[in-house]
Amino acid sequence: MHMNVPQLMFELIFAQINIILWGRATGKTEGPMARFTLRNIFTMPRSNGFLIGTTYEQLLTRTLPPLFAAWEKFGYRENEHFWVGKAPPAKLKIQKAYRSPLKNDTYIQWFNGSGVYLVSQDRPGSINGVRTQWGAGDEAKLLNHEKLKDEALLTMAGYADVFGHLSNYLSLLFCSDMPNTSKGNWLFDYKELMDPEIIEGILQCQVKMMELRDLMAKTSPSNHFKLQKEYNKFDGYCNELRKNTVYCSYASTLDNIHALGIEPIKNFKRSLTDLVFQLSVLNNRILAVENGFYGLLNEDEHGYDAVNYDYVDLLERQPGQTLVKDCRWDADLDRNQPLDIACDYNNAINSVVVGQRRGRQYRFLNSLYVERPLVLKDCVKRFCEYYKHMHTRHVNYYFDHTAVARTASTNLSFADEWKLELERNGWTVTMHYLGQASSHMSRYRLWELAFSGDNRVSKFIYNKTNCKAWQISCQQAGIVRSGDKFSKDKSSEKKSSGVPPAEATHISEAGDCLWWGTQRRKVQNNYGFVDTQVM
Numbered sequence: 001m002h003m004n005v006p007q008l009m010f011e012l013i014f015a016q017i018n019i020i021l022w023g024r025a026t027g028k029t030e031g032p033m034a035r036f037t038l039r040n041i042f043t044m045p046r047s048n049g050f051l052i053g054t055t056y057e058q059l060l061t062r063t064l065p066p067l068f069a070a071w072e073k074f075g076y077r078e079n080e081h082f083w084v085g086k087a088p089p090a091k092l093k094i095q096k097a098y099r100s101p102l103k104n105d106t107y108i109q110w111f112n113g114s115g116v117y118l119v120s121q122d123r124p125g126s127i128n129g130v131r132t133q134w135g136a137g138d139e140a141k142l143l144n145h146e147k148l149k150d151e152a153l154l155t156m157a158g159y160a161d162v163f164g165h166l167s168n169y170l171s172l173l174f175c176s177d178m179p180n181t182s183k184g185n186w187l188f189d190y191k192e193l194m195d196p197e198i199i200e201g202i203l204q205c206q207v208k209m210m211e212l213r214d215l216m217a218k219t220s221p222s223n224h225f226k227l228q229k230e231y232n233k234f235d236g237y238c239n240e241l242r243k244n245t246v247y248c249s250y251a252s253t254l255d256n257i258h259a260l261g262i263e264p265i266k267n268f269k270r271s272l273t274d275l276v277f278q279l280s281v282l283n284n285r286i287l288a289v290e291n292g293f294y295g296l297l298n299e300d301e302h303g304y305d306a307v308n309y310d311y312v313d314l315l316e317r318q319p320g321q322t323l324v325k326d327c328r329w330d331a332d333l334d335r336n337q338p339l340d341i342a343c344d345y346n347n348a349i350n351s352v353v354v355g356q357r358r359g360r361q362y363r364f365l366n367s368l369y370v371e372r373p374l375v376l377k378d379c380v381k382r383f384c385e386y387y388k389h390m391h392t393r394h395v396n397y398y399f400d401h402t403a404v405a406r407t408a409s410t411n412l413s414f415a416d417e418w419k420l421e422l423e424r425n426g427w428t429v430t431m432h433y434l435g436q437a438s439s440h441m442s443r444y445r446l447w448e449l450a451f452s453g454d455n456r457v458s459k460f461i462y463n464k465t466n467c468k469a470w471q472i473s474c475q476q477a478g479i480v481r482s483g484d485k486f487s488k489d490k491s492s493e494k495k496s497s498g499v500p501p502a503e504a505t506h507i508s509e510a511g512d513c514l515w516w517g518t519q520r521r522k523v524q525n526n527y528g529f530v531d532t533q534v535m
Contacts, residue, residue: 141184296451303464398517
């Protein structure tokens with residue numbers, strides 16, 4: 001199987017601890033993740049490993065499908081060589097791991113007895129009482145490092161008498177593209193632990209082993225035994241050098257250009273923001289906009305995960321099937337209560353942010369959008385599809401003057417069209433007209449109250465999985481200053497900016513409208529910054 005240079009280097013070095021920070025389309029899954037998992041599964045039969053993600057949803061929808069596809073390229077197929085979430089047929093008489101779970105709900109069992117636990121950080125205790133001999137994490141920049149140390153890494157022990165001589169016993173692999181917030185800084189700390197001399201020693205052993213393999217292919221049978229003995233000696237050296245060794249690999253998409261060709265790179269350049277292109281393609285280390293319009297927004301403080309495992313655990317996934325998510329996956333949703341929505345309307349993108357009040361909390365539950373050639377009614381359709389299992393089909397629709405202009409062709413405003421399409425899909429709608437859109441200064445200060453936990457407004461939190469598009473839109477929104485006043489930098493919305501609409505400030509505008517609409521009456525007029533004309 002063809003490998004690019006970063007993949008080949010990983011395969012040769014294969015240290016005990018591996019940190020892989022590569023750009024898009026560099027082959028993180030087909031290379032390191034697939035090869036690391038398979039090597040551990042087959043060199044340590046009847047061992048256990050773990051695959052960890054921030055949520056089980058991430059594992060089901062983003063990590064496992066490409067990993068299974070990569071395993072299949074190596075000849076290993078689901079329900080033939082491994083079984084996910086279930087035990088293999090009893091008639092096959094497949095042995096279990098030395099220490100196997102009583103239930104296989106979140107477990108992959110292989111035909112040689114090896115197993116892989118599927119671990120999610122939002123599910124407390126999902127790996128309690130387990131012993132593992134290796135571990136791997138995808139999208140590692142999103143992992144909570146403290147939880148990782150206190151939970152999954154503490155399981156790594158056991159069966160040293162069986163596997164302890166192997167360098168991949170207690171081995172780790174963490175893959176990600178370049179972190180852009182301080183949350184992922186722990187991945188960079190491993191760079192200080194990498195010893196270039198040991199890495200060079202491993203590579204020198206590999207060169208010698210390649211030379212010996214070439215000689216064995218050409219030599220007579222009588223000389224083969226001697227060469228094999230020499231080969232085994234260097235293989236042993238390599239094994240010892242790998243133990244306790246850290247390898248950090250940084251690579252950009254350009255490292256795979258010979259396989260991809262230039263066109264995908266050009267497409268990335270055209271379709272991604274400069275920031276995302278620098279991070280995800282060129283793999284440059286850049287932190288998100290600091291002191292921006294939403295500068296106090298903090299994923300760890302304000303974000304949360306909320307997967308409804310009572311529902312997700314009952315899903316029966318078929319081999320090759322992509323699971324389609326809907327509102328039943330969401331544990332933070334009260335399906336008996338109305339939904340609050342606010343929208344942004346644009347020729348390039350239509351978006352909606354969905355919220356719900358729960359006691360003193362106000363939660364942003366979701367952000368949904370469609371891009372051209374899809375139009376507003378397609379955005380409504382996406383909303384209705386996602387929330388079709390609501391018990392109460394009622395929305396409180398918050399909108400300002402930007403939604404009431406009527407088009408010449410239909411004589412309908414954006415607000416009219418949203419209401420009409422919702423009602424066609426069986427929803428009832430309460431319209432909340434906010435008048436003139438609030439000023440940027442007022443929005444900024446109202447968000448400042450939210451992010452600082454001020455009790456003059458509801459306690460703000462958001463579903464960081466569902467609201468990822470809203471979060472990205474906010475994190476890249478800068479500030480334009482004019483004297484002692486400032487406004488949100490919305491230049492990314494211009495076509496000439498080259499910023500994809502889904503990453504521009506459009507979706508943050510919908511969030512502004514929803515937060516303003518639901519909180520404006522909580523703030524007393526005498527605080528001076530509230531646009532009282534829209535009260």
